[in-house]
Amino acid sequence: MKKCLLILVALSLILMFNACGKKAAKVAPVQEPVVERVEEPTTQVERPVLSEEEIFQQKSLEELNKDQILKRINFDFDKYTVREDMKAILQANANWLLKFASVEVLVEGHCDERGTIEYNIALGEKRAEAAKNYLVSLGMKAAKIKIISYGKNKPLVQGEDEASYFQNRRAEFIITKK
Secondary structure, three states, rough: OHHHHHHHHHHHHHHHHHHHHHHOOOOOOOOOOOOOHHHHHHOOOOOOOOOOOHHHHHHHHHHHHOOOOOOOOEEEOOOOOOOHHHHHHHHHHHHHHHHHOOEEEEEEEEEOOOHEEEEHHHHHHHHHHHHHHHHHHOOHHHHEEEEEEEEEEOOOOOOHHHHHHHHEEEEEEEEEEO
16 A cells, blocks of 8 residues: 555656646747738729710610600699790700700690699690790791690699699600600
């Protein structure tokens, strides 16, 4: 038994000296590799500037009408004469239409919700006709302009106030042929 005890003490001392005697080697921290960003020179591709004619040719009728190249005009209550402040809009519309002589257009006449359906259909037609006649007076060919009246059937905005009524009393220009 003494022999076992002696062996145990000897082993304990050996382990103790081994554990205390060695110092842990210092491990240098691993450095992340340096990544160098190389930016390639950017070359700007210059897109050719398209002319108004080229843009016109590339767009569909739907796109042209969605872009509202031709602006709408508004009318006074129960009137179909072109307002003075709307003549500049018609002039701009005519300038554009004359530039693209192949274009055909539909002028839609609209009214606000007041009045009978029949009365407003007739008034909308007179508004479309007045807008057409003004365009013709500016050099447009009458054969390139068709008219239709929707009366009060297609309001632009909903509302029972003067601002809403004014927006609904209008003539709109729809490109029907390029």
